[in-house]
Amino acid sequence: MKRTLFILGCISLALASCGGHDTSKSTEDTTTTTSSTETTATAPAASGTTLPGEKLVAKADCIGCHNKTQKVIGPSYVDIAAKYPSNDENINHLADKIINGGKGVWGEIPMTPHANLSKDDAKEMVKYILSLKN
Numbered sequence: 001m002k003r004t005l006f007i008l009g010c011i012s013l014a015l016a017s018c019g020g021h022d023t024s025k026s027t028e029d030t031t032t033t034t035s036s037t038e039t040t041a042t043a044p045a046a047s048g049t050t051l052p053g054e055k056l057v058a059k060a061d062c063i064g065c066h067n068k069t070q071k072v073i074g075p076s077y078v079d080i081a082a083k084y085p086s087n088d089e090n091i092n093h094l095a096d097k098i099i100n101g102g103k104g105v106w107g108e109i110p111m112t113p114h115a116n117l118s119k120d121d122a123k124e125m126v127k128y129i130l131s132l133k134n
Contacts, residue, residue, distance in 0.1 A: 053128025056121050060114065068132065075106045081133040091130070095122035 065073040075083075084090040099122050101113030114122070 051124075051128045051131065053124035053126070053131075056125050057128060060117070060125070062125075065111070073109055074111060077129045078132050078134060081130050084130060086127070086130040086133065091123055091126050094126040094129075095119055098122040098125060 066075070066077060068077045070076050071079065080094075084094065097111065098114055099117055099119065100115075101111045103110035117125075
């Protein structure tokens with residue numbers, strides 16, 4: 001049983017790491033004041049509006065391992081939002097995790113690195129995820 005789960009995990013990671021990587025940079029202006037950044041990071045998108053980070057998550061290969069509300073291979077976005085308060089330290093830490101990958105916080109299956117993402121894009125993705133706090 002463990003062997004089957006391990007093999008399935010390896011196959012899933014291989015598929016996720018070979019997924020379509022978009023190397024284009026975000027063209028949206030990410031320069032904002034601290035107060036508006038905190039508002040964006042903690043307030044979910046209004047009905048019909050999409051946060052820049054939500055667009056970036058949709059374009060990336062995140063869906064292979066994550067879901068908004070349910071655990072797939074990795075934790076759900078709402079579980080991540082529940083665990084981490086939305087502050088500059090956590091935004092930087094989680095953006096680094098997205099770029100460099102990691103393992104051990106949510107289990108033994110490692111998160112695939114996304115070295116092709118810019119730090120600013122990764123931060124926008126984290127701000128969107130942390131905005132999902134219930």
